[in-house]
Each structure stands twice: as structure tokens, then as C-alpha cells.
Amino acid sequence: MSQANDREPAAELGLLDATMIGMGAMIGAGIFVLTGLAAEIAGPAAILVFVLNGIVTAFTGLSYAELASAIPKSGGGYAFVREIFDDLSSFVMGWMLWFAYMIAGALYALGFAPNFLELLHVYGYVPPPGEVGAVALPLLPFAIPANFGLAFGAVLLLVALNAFSTAASGSVETIFTATKVTILVVFVAFGFATFGAPGDTSFTFQQFDPLFTGDGGALAILPAMGLTFIAFEGYDLITTVTEEVENPRENIPKAIFVSLAATVVVYMLVVTVAIGTLGAGGLAEAGEAGIATAATSFMPTGLPVIQNGGAVIVFGAVFSTITALNAVVIASSRVAFSMGREGQLLPSIGNLHHRFGTPFVAILFSAVVMLASVALPTQSAGNMSSLFFLLSFVIVNGAVIRLRRERPDMNRPYEMPYYPIPPILGIALNLLLTGVLIEYLWRTDQLALILSAAWIVLGVVAYYALNWFRARGVEAEESEPSPAAAVEEGGD
Numbered sequence: 001m002s003q004a005n006d007r008e009p010a011a012e013l014g015l016l017d018a019t020m021i022g023m024g025a026m027i028g029a030g031i032f033v034l035t036g037l038a039a040e041i042a043g044p045a046a047i048l049v050f051v052l053n054g055i056v057t058a059f060t061g062l063s064y065a066e067l068a069s070a071i072p073k074s075g076g077g078y079a080f081v082r083e084i085f086d087d088l089s090s091f092v093m094g095w096m097l098w099f100a101y102m103i104a105g106a107l108y109a110l111g112f113a114p115n116f117l118e119l120l121h122v123y124g125y126v127p128p129p130g131e132v133g134a135v136a137l138p139l140l141p142f143a144i145p146a147n148f149g150l151a152f153g154a155v156l157l158l159v160a161l162n163a164f165s166t167a168a169s170g171s172v173e174t175i176f177t178a179t180k181v182t183i184l185v186v187f188v189a190f191g192f193a194t195f196g197a198p199g200d201t202s203f204t205f206q207q208f209d210p211l212f213t214g215d216g217g218a219l220a221i222l223p224a225m226g227l228t229f230i231a232f233e234g235y236d237l238i239t240t241v242t243e244e245v246e247n248p249r250e251n252i253p254k255a256i257f258v259s260l261a262a263t264v265v266v267y268m269l270v271v272t273v274a275i276g277t278l279g280a281g282g283l284a285e286a287g288e289a290g291i292a293t294a295a296t297s298f299m300p301t302g303l304p305v306i307q308n309g310g311a312v313i314v315f316g317a318v319f320s321t322i323t324a325l326n327a328v329v330i331a332s333s334r335v336a337f338s339m340g341r342e343g344q345l346l347p348s349i350g351n352l353h354h355r356f357g358t359p360f361v362a363i364l365f366s367a368v369v370m371l372a373s374v375a376l377p378t379q380s381a382g383n384m385s386s387l388f389f390l391l392s393f394v395i396v397n398g399a400v401i402r403l404r405r406e407r408p409d410m411n412r413p414y415e416m417p418y419y420p421i422p423p424i425l426g427i428a429l430n431l432l433l434t435g436v437l438i439e440y441l442w443r444t445d446q447l448a449l450i451l452s453a454a455w456i457v458l459g460v461v462a463y464y465a466l467n468w469f470r471a472r473g474v475e476a477e478e479s480e481p482s483p484a485a486a487v488e489e490g491g492d
Contacts, residue, residue, distance in 0.1 A: 012244060012246075013241060013244050013245045013246065014245070014246055014251070015245075015246075015251045015254060015255060016174060017171070017173065017174050017245075018238050018241070018245045018251055018252065018255035019238075019254075019255040019258050019259045020173050020174040020177040020178070020259075021173055021234075021237055021238055021241065021255075021259075021327050021330065021331075022234045022235040022237055022238045022255060022256065022259030022260070022263075022327075023177050023181070023234065023259045023262060023263055024173045024176065024177040024234070024323035024324060024326065024327040025104075025233060025234030025237050025323075025324050025327035025328060025331075026231060026232055026233070026234030026235065026259065026260075026263040027177070027180065027181060027184070027234075027263055027266055027267075027320060028108055028111075028234075028320050028321060028323065028324025028325075028327075030228065030230060030231035030324075031184070031231070031266070031267060031270060031291070031320060032111075032115075032290070032291050032292075032313075032317050032320065033111060033382075034227075034228045034230070034231050034382075035270070035271050035274060035283060035290055035291060036283055036284055036286060036290040037224075037227060037228065037284075038050065038224045038227075038228050038271075039274075039275065039280045039281075039283040039284040039290070040284035041220055041223060041224040041227070042220045042221045042224040043220070043280040044275050044279075044280040045220070045221050045224075046224065046271055046275060046280065046283075047268060047271050047272055047275060048221060049221055049224045049225050049228055050228065050231065050264070050267040050268060050271055051264065051267075051268055052221070052225060053225050053228060053229055053231065053232055054232060054260065054263070054264035054267070056225070056229075056426075056429045056430070056433065057229075057232040057235075057260070057393070058260060059397070059422045059423065059425045059426035059429065060236075060393040060396060060397055060426045060430065061235055061256050061257065061260050062416040062417075062422045062423075062426075063396050063397050063399070063400040063416065063422065063423050063426060064076075064077075064235065064236055064239055064256055064396060065252070065253035065256045065257065065414050065416065066253075066400055066412060066414055066415055066416050067080040067239075067396065067399065067400055067403070068080075068238075068239045068242055068248065068249075068252040068253060068256070068414075069249045069250070069252065069253055069412055069413040069414040070403065070410055070411065070412045070413075071083050072242050072243065072248040072249055072252070073242055073243060073338070074240060074241055074242045074243040074244065074334050074337065074338055075094070075239075075240060075242075075334060075335055075337070075338025075339070076097060076236055076237070076239040076240040076242075076331065076334070076335060076338075077093060077097055077236060077239070077392050077393075077395065077396045077399075078090065078093050078094035078097055078098075078335050078338055078339060079239075079242070079338055080239075080396060080399050080400075080403075081093040081094075081395055081396070081399050082094070082338075082342055082344075083399075083403075084399045084402050084403050084406070085399070085402075087344070087463075088460075088463060089395075090342075090344070091339070091344050091459065091463045092456065092459055092460070092463075093392060093395055094335055094338070094339045094344065095339075095455070095456070095459035095462075095463075096388045096391060096392055096455075096456070096459075097335050097388070097392050098332055098335045098336055098339070098366070099369070099384075099388060099455050100233075100384070100385045100388035100389055100392070101237075101328045101331045101332035101335065101366075102328070102332045102366055102369045102370045102373060103373050103376070103381050103384050103385045103388075104230065104233065104324075104328045104381075104382075104385045105155065105325055105328040105329060105332060105366075105370040105373070106151075106370055106371075106373035106374045106376060106381050107230075107378060107381040107382050107385065108321050108322075108324040108325040108328065109151035109152075109154050109155050109321075109325055109370070109374060110147065110151050110374060110378050110381070111317075111321040111378075112150065112151065112154050112318065112321035112322055112325060113146070113147040113148070113149075113150035113151045113154070114147060115314060115317040115318045115321055116150055116318050117146060117147070117150070118292075118314050118317075119311070119314045119315060119318055122311045122314060123311075148374060151374050152371060152374065154321075154322060154325060155325065155329075155367060155370055155371055155374075156367070156371075158322070158325055158326045158329050159329060159363055159364070159366075159367040161326070162326070162329050162330060162333065162358065162363050163358055163360050163363045163364070164358065172326060173323055173326050173327060173330075176319050176322060176323040176326070177319075177323050179316075179319050180316045180319040180320045180323065181262075181266065183312055183313070183315065183316035183319070184266055184269075184270055184316060186312065187270065187273065187291070187294075187295055187299070187312070187313060187316075188269045188270060188273055190295075190298055190299045190300075191273030191274075191276070191277060191294070191298060192273065194277075194298045222432075222433070222436045223436055223437070223440040225433055225436075226386060226390070226433045226434075226436045226437030226440060227382075227383065227386060227437065227440070228386075229386045229389065229390060229433060229437075230382055230385045230386040230389060231267065232260070232263065233385065233386075233389045234259065234263065234327065235255075235256045235259050235260045235263075236331075236389075236392075236393075236396075237327050237328070237330065237331040238252060238255045238256055238259065239252060239256075240330065240331040240334040240335055240338075241330060241331075241334055249413045249414075250413060250414075253413075253414040270291065273294065274290055274291055274294045277294040277297055277298060278290065278293060278294050278297070291313050291317075292313040292314055292317070295312060295313040299312065329363070329366065329367070329370070332366040332370070333359050333362040333363040333365075333366045334359065334362070336349050336359070336362040336365055336366055337349060337350055337359035337362035338350070340361075340362060343470075344463070344466070345466070348361045349361050349362045349365060350362070376451075377447070379445060379448075380445055380447050380448040380451070383437070383441055383445050383448040384448045384451060384452050386437060387434065387437055387438070387441070387448070387449075387452055388452065390430050390433055390434040390437065391430075391434060393426065393430045394426075394427050394430045394431055394434070397423040397424075397426040397427045397430070398423070398427060400416075400423050401420055401423050401424075404419065404420070
């Protein structure tokens, strides 16, 4: 397999495709999995959890938009930090982002499996997901759990799609994201249609306590925000494919703002209907099935093909997890590709395939780590992703401040308003959530903290090891005599 070093990625994605990459990741498994978690920690204030997270991340969104317009390179936050900071800082940034996207991919793959089994169960093809055991495959001498098999299969399918065609993966993302947003809009519409109706399953806020209810009292909303922050990891994915978007200096900022605004609205409406229907306790108790449980309570039954409201939401969950997985396969491979192109990973990772024009090797490397990460506990995977994204957002906000100071005359088609207030607020709020999340994980999920620290240490070791091998290679080349010198010395 040969590759070309002198080629650039083809700009095959439009504004809609870029926007859907962001929304595909943000309106993913989180809207089904994280809503119950937020309700369990913060009670009915879960509505505010997602609204406030949207506000917090909007400050960083402004920084991403300005940096993307000034530095139209693929790689997202890594590309920006690489342009501004030293080698080690940029390497650690890229190393964290690469891992965060791959871990998020494992999380979405594990979320896809039970939802797909539940969809098959709704139509009577398989037992309930909890009763589906191991499956024997023809080429394997042993049986594997159905959830792991489906998760592996989903990753492999989307890896193949991305490896062979950027345009195809972008088109799939657009179609699937539009489908799941339509399903959620239908859910919200039916929910509001039952507002004030008599009965236990109507949309009502008779027992709604709007602020800070939860086991942690007034501070319960903070750990809930930290644990669910991954829900708004998505608009940054748009900047990882900057060079593959038409007119990126204008379209990337537009895609960031549209995807973020639409996601906040969708989350707010969906959580409002779910809590208004089930109550915070009912939503927390239902867990991952909370949105489906709410839909079953008020959406019509006996529908042709779809059968009932719960089936509609399970169908939407399948689309949500698969689009989120596709988005992070795209993003993780582009971060690795950018690092390889900059000489901070193996050179082959930074090459494009000679035939497909895709970062083929980068996609394969990302897929290997993603598949291995499927073995992690689901909760730990989500916690690690949230932690790394919070840290990376702090660095990106610092990057926009430093770039303004060092290159004030740089071409910036988009400049954020009220500078430097947004990046300063972004740094402060992201650091606050990082501290709260670390303290919470220290009490509840030390595995996530240990693995996070281990990944960073491994990255630093890899950085110095690559530099050492590179220096040895340069020394070896310099010590070899040139052909002319060899001829002169040999007298031939």
C-alpha cells in the first residue's frame, strides 16, 4: 500500500455536512444515557445542567471559531496549539484529544449494541437485551458476548466507510443525524401535546422543584455538569476536518455556532419533556431507557411498522449512537493524521492513501485503540472523555489569547466579540468543572483517574522516545560519507 506525502485532503464537505458532524456527536448516545445520570445527581435541575453546560462551552466555541478562521488546518485543537505553543505542549494536547475521541468512540459503540438489540426485541427477533448471551461466529473457535460483537462490528463498519471515502462518511453522517433529530422533534411535539392533560402519564410540572434538588444540595448541579460535559463534545469535531470543508474560514465558524445552538435547544426540550412526564426520580430510575419510557407513556400505540412510542425512541437511539460513533472515527483519525503530518507521530500516520485520498493509516491506528477501549467500563470511558475534553478546552482558550498577543495583525475572518472576556471565562469555568470532576472521580471512579494519568505519562514517554529515535536517525545520516567523498577516499 503506497501513499503520497505531497497531497492535501480534498474539500468534499459542505456547510451542512460540517454542521451535522458536530450535531451527530453532540446529539448522540448522551441524550439517552446522560439525561438519567443528570437527573439522578441533580434532580429536576438536570434541565439547568444541560443549559448551563451549553453556556459554559459556548465561550470555548467562540475560541474554536476564531482559531479555525485564522488557522484553517485539520486537527482541531491540536492544530491550533501546534501553531502557537512548543513541541511538548502541542504533542500532549494532540495525545489527549486523540485518546478522548477514541474513548468516546468505544462509549458510543457500547451504547449502540444494547439499543440495537432492544430494537430487534421490539419486533420479536431476539429476547430482551439482558437475556441475549454469547454468540458463536463461524470463524472463531469461541463465542463472544453479543454486546461486544455488535460494538466491534459497528466500529469496523464505520472504520471501513471512513477509510475508503470521506464524502461517503460525511453523507452518512448528514442523513443519520437528520433522521434522529426528526425523531426527537416528534417526541417533543407529542410530549407538549399532552401538557396539562389528566392522568399520571401526561406532561406536567406539578411536583417540579426548579433549582438545585439532589443529594448534594445546592452543589449537586456542578458534578452533574462535569459528568455530562461530554454531551457537548462535538462542535470541536468540526475543526478536525477543516481542510475537507469547502470555504473553511467562513463555514467552520458557522457550523460551530449552528450545531451548538441547535444541540442546546434539543437537549433542553427533550429533558423538559422527560422530567415533566416521569419526574426526576422516574427518569433517574429508568436510566438509559428513560427517554423511551417517557415516550411509551404518552406517544400513540398501534402505529403501522413502528408499533409504539418506545420503538420510535429506540430507533432514534440506534441512529444517535451510530452517528456519534461515525463522528469520532472521523475526528480521532484526523487528529492522528495531523500529528503524523507534523512529525509528532510515525510519518506513515500523516500520509494520505494514494487511491482513496483518506488518512488510511491514521484511521487504522485509531480503530485499534478504539476496539481495545471497548473492554473499559462504560462509565469510566465517559468520565475519562469528559476530563480530557475539559482540559483541552482550557488549552484552546489559552491559545486564542496567546495568538492575539503574538500575532495581532493575523488574518482573522471571524473575531469573537468582547475579547478577552469569552476566553477568560472559558478558562475559569472549564477549570472549575475540571476540579469538581476530579474530586468526584476520586470518590467514585478512581480507575478513570488512574488510566487518564497513565495515558498522559505514556504520551510523554512516547514523545521523548520518538525524538530520541529521530535524533539517532539524523546522526546516522550525518555520519555516513557522501557518494562523492566515498569515491575520493577510495581513489576510484
